[in-house]
Amino acid sequence: MLKKDLRIKYSRLRSSLTPTEISQNSITIANSVLKLPIWDMQYFHIFLPIAQKLEIDTEGIISILLGLDKNVIVPKIISSTELEHYLLTDNTKFTTNTLNIPEPIDGITVEPKKIDVVFIPLLAFDNGGNRIGYGKGYYDRFLSECREDVIKIGLSFFEAEIEIDDVDTTDIPLDYCVTPLKSYSFTSS
Numbered sequence: 001m002l003k004k005d006l007r008i009k010y011s012r013l014r015s016s017l018t019p020t021e022i023s024q025n026s027i028t029i030a031n032s033v034l035k036l037p038i039w040d041m042q043y044f045h046i047f048l049p050i051a052q053k054l055e056i057d058t059e060g061i062i063s064i065l066l067g068l069d070k071n072v073i074v075p076k077i078i079s080s081t082e083l084e085h086y087l088l089t090d091n092t093k094f095t096t097n098t099l100n101i102p103e104p105i106d107g108i109t110v111e112p113k114k115i116d117v118v119f120i121p122l123l124a125f126d127n128g129g130n131r132i133g134y135g136k137g138y139y140d141r142f143l144s145e146c147r148e149d150v151i152k153i154g155l156s157f158f159e160a161e162i163e164i165d166d167v168d169t170t171d172i173p174l175d176y177c178v179t180p181l182k183s184y185s186f187t188s189s
């Protein structure tokens with residue numbers, strides 16, 4: 001299917017989820033994340049959910065990361081194309097931006113090259129590990145600034161599509177995708 005049709009299909013599917021399904025599925029996803037081979041890593045980048053868009057609640061994963069004394073980094077939109085990345089600390093204060101995304105007001109910024117693992121929000125993904133978001137390209141640009149060996153993990157309430165037909169050369173595929181039913185691995189190593 002084409003990206004534009006997948007965006008419509010998965011926005012609709014998501015809007016049919018109940019608050020109970022969202023919280024239960026988010027907990028199931030957090031528990032599955034515990035089984036991925038990522039726990040020797042130190043710098044974990046994770047998004048804070050847009051509640052109005054019924055995104056995955058990442059609170060459980062963040063609690064696990066902080067409990068394991070990992071460095072947790074969250075994005076902040078600084079322009080129509082660019083993100084900045086902040087270390088989460090006990091003092092981090094948040095505000096909600098115009099897209100309803102909770103973001104740190106200020107703090108310690110972290111360079112993309114330092115990041116070991118990125119948890120990625122998505123609308124849909126396919127059996128090849130290709131993903132689509134809301135179509136602004138923020139994550140594709142961010143991932144292109146990360147190290148080649150950064151581990152890219154999609155989080156999704158829904159299973160893989162067979163194929164996204166219009167994948168671009170700038171689209172960076174996932175290494176893993178975790179859903180409430182299973183974890184997909186797209187890595188060859």
Ligand SMILES: Nc1nc2c(c(=O)[nH]1)N(C=O)[C@@H](CNc1ccc(C(=O)N[C@@H](CCC(=O)O)C(=O)O)cc1)CN2
Nearest residue numbers: 047048049050055075099101121133134136137138139
């Ligand atoms: N939680 C979360 N944080 C994230 C992302 C995300 O997908 N989820 N992003 C991932 O890239 C970036 C933000 N990208 C976004 C792009 C569009 C919209 C959005 O609401 N788009 C509306 C159109 C609104 C408009 O154009 O003004 C829409 O799709 O209906 C939200 C976030 C960075 N932070």
Ligand SMILES: Nc1ncnc2c1ncn2[C@@H]1O[C@H](COP(=O)(O)OP(=O)(O)OP(=O)(O)O)[C@@H](O)[C@H]1O
Nearest residue numbers: 131132133134135136137138139140141144170171
């Ligand atoms: N590395 C990059 N440099 C410059 N532009 C890019 C880059 N990656 C993607 N883009 C541009 O961003 C736009 C949106 O890309 P795409 O449709 O893949 O978004 P998406 O993956 O759904 O969004 P997101 O990454 O925000 O979740 C495209 O016009 C694409 O050309």
